[in-house]
Amino acid sequence: MKAPTSNAISQTSHGLYKAVDYRAIPDPKIYAPEAGKITFRGSEGNCGNKLWLEGATGRHTFCHLSFFNVALNQNVSQGQVLGTMGNTGLSTGPHLHWALRLTNGEWVYPPSKVGGSMTEDQKRVEELEHLVDELRAEVERLEHIIDKLNAPLKILAPGKYEVK
Ligand SMILES: [Zn+2]
Numbered sequence: 487m488k489a490p491t492s493n494a495i496s497q498t499s500h501g502l503y504k505a506v507d508y509r510a511i512p513d514p515k516i517y518a519p520e521a522g523k524i525t526f527r528g529s530e531g532n533c534g535n536k537l538w539l540e541g542a543t544g545r546h547t548f549c550h551l552s553f554f555n556v557a558l559n560q561n562v563s564q565g566q567v568l569g570t571m572g573n574t575g576l577s578t579g580p581h582l583h584w585a586l587r588l589t590n591g592e593w594v595y596p597p598s599k600v601g602g603s604m605t606e607d608q609k610r611v612e613e614l615e616h617l618v619d620e621l622r623a624e625v626e627r628l629e630h631i632i633d634k635l636n637a638p639l640k641i642l643a644p645g646k647y648e649v650k
Contacts, residue, residue: 487519488564488565488601489508489596489597490508490516490518490546490568490582490584491515491516493508493509493512493513493582495509496509496581498595503585503593504593504594504595505585505586505595505596506583506595506597507582507584508581508582508584510571510572510580514552514580515569516548516551516568516569516570516582517566517568518539518541518562518564519539519541519543519546519564519600520539520541520564521541521542521563522539523539523559523561523562524538524539524556524559524560524561525538525545525558525559526538527558529574529575530575532549533547533576534549534550534572534574534575534576534577535552535554535569535575536548537554537568539568542589543586543588544587546585546586547586547587548582549575549577549582549583549584550571550572550573550577550580550581551569551570551572551574552569552570552572553570553572554568555567555568555570556568584596
C-alpha cells in the first residue's frame, strides 16, 4: 500500500480515534493508496466532502476534499487521482484527513500499513521480535540437550552430575 500523498504529515494524533492528517502543499491531489472501489462520495458533517475507498486492506476514509475526481461505485487503480485536498467540514485549513479500517474491523494508524515506510520504532519492534524468536529457538535447543543429559545422568546438586 502507498500513502495517498507524498506531502508531509501535519498531525499524527486524533486521540483514541486512529487517523492521520497531511499538509495540502506542495501537491494537493489525493492518490489511491491501493486499488479498490469508491463506496461513498458526498458531504458528511465534520468530515466535509468525503470519500470511501474499499480496497484489499480495508476501507479508507478521506475527509475535507475540495473536489472529487471519482464517482460513486467507480473502480480505481492504485495511484489514480481521487480528488483534491480542501477545507470542507471541521477543518482549520486545507489538509487531508485519512483513516483506515481493516477488513477485520480494526482501526489502524494508516501510515503503519504503507509499505517501505516503517517508522524507526516499528523497525526496532520487528528486530526485537526477531531476536525473541531466535532466543526461543536457542532455549528449546538447550532444553533438548538437558533432556538428553538427564537421561543417563542423575542430578545430585545444581551443576553436579553422576553417571548411573
Ligand atoms: Zn484529521
